[in-house]
Amino acid sequence: MGEFDGLRALVTGGGSGIGLATLTLLAERGAKVASLDVNASGGPFVEVKADVTDEVGVIAAVAQAVEQLGGLDILVNNAGIGAAGTVEDNPYDEWLRVLDVNVLGTVRVTRAALPHLRLSANAAIVNTCSIAATAGLPQRALYSASKGAIQSLTLAMAADHVHDGIRVNCVNPGTADTPWVQRLLDTARDPVAERGALEGRQPMGRLVSAEEVAAAIAYLASPLAASTTGTALAVDGGMQGLRLRPKS
Numbered sequence: 001m002g003e004f005d006g007l008r009a010l011v012t013g014g015g016s017g018i019g020l021a022t023l024t025l026l027a028e029r030g031a032k033v034a035s036l037d038v039n040a041s042g043g044p045f046v047e048v049k050a051d052v053t054d055e056v057g058v059i060a061a062v063a064q065a066v067e068q069l070g071g072l073d074i075l076v077n078n079a080g081i082g083a084a085g086t087v088e089d090n091p092y093d094e095w096l097r098v099l100d101v102n103v104l105g106t107v108r109v110t111r112a113a114l115p116h117l118r119l120s121a122n123a124a125i126v127n128t129c130s131i132a133a134t135a136g137l138p139q140r141a142l143y144s145a146s147k148g149a150i151q152s153l154t155l156a157m158a159a160d161h162v163h164d165g166i167r168v169n170c171v172n173p174g175t176a177d178t179p180w181v182q183r184l185l186d187t188a189r190d191p192v193a194e195r196g197a198l199e200g201r202q203p204m205g206r207l208v209s210a211e212e213v214a215a216a217i218a219y220l221a222s223p224l225a226a227s228t229t230g231t232a233l234a235v236d237g238g239m240q241g242l243r244l245r246p247k248s
Contacts, residue, residue, distance in 0.1 A: 004030040012105070012109055015040060016178070016179050025214045036062070036079070053104070062112035073122050073123055077128065081101045082184065083098050085139055098146050129150045129170040131172055151170060154230070159230065170233070173213045174236030216233050216235045
């Protein structure tokens with residue numbers, strides 16, 4: 001028996017990385033799970049294909065997932081893209097694209113899912129946010145703006161839907177060892193040195209794993225966290241909260 005037995009979950013961005021790890025963990029703990037992504041996850045899950053920037057496609061995909069799952073109890077808004085650069089560097093069309101995916105994508109999927117979540121006795125939404133929402137990171141202006149919006153949106157949604165019986169929380173990962181981060185490293189002048197720098201800025205001295213973030217998402221989504229709403233859970237190797245002295 002698992003704490004998710006009988007519950008139904010939809011995870012966006014389930015094709016790889018944190019989304020795929022979350023699908024796998026929820027399924028292992030007893031949930032019926034569906035992946036919403038532009039790419040297939042390759043796992044034994046319900047697969048619905050949609051781009052979160054396409055409202056019509058999102059509405060259809062959520063309806064399809066709910067039909068195949070037999071309802072919906074948990075929504076994990078994980079789909080997102082990144083961007084590197086200062087406030088001067090990214091062209092305006094890239095600003096619009098990242099905000100469309102990361103912020104409005106969350107809005108679109110949530111709007112489509114809410115009527116179904118209101119029917120659940122154990123409804124929960126978990127948004128994937130980032131350390132970039134609460135710490136100033138160099139060369140991440142656009143990405144940080146999008147994730148700051150997600151953290152604020154999480155709090156507002158938690159307030160709006162608490163009387164609907166829907167809990168809303170977010171996870172704030174540090175730099176995670178995911179395909180997206182690897183693509184950033186691949187574009188660096190010295191990928192090995194860049195990876196070392198990313199590992200070094202996290203007090204635990206390594207990147208966060210996708211499975212560790214998935215475990216935090218599972219906690220927030222679980223009925224065992226029934227009194228937890230409006231919370232941002234850091235999974236960042238101590239980056240946000242710790243202020244360590246330099247090693248002697």
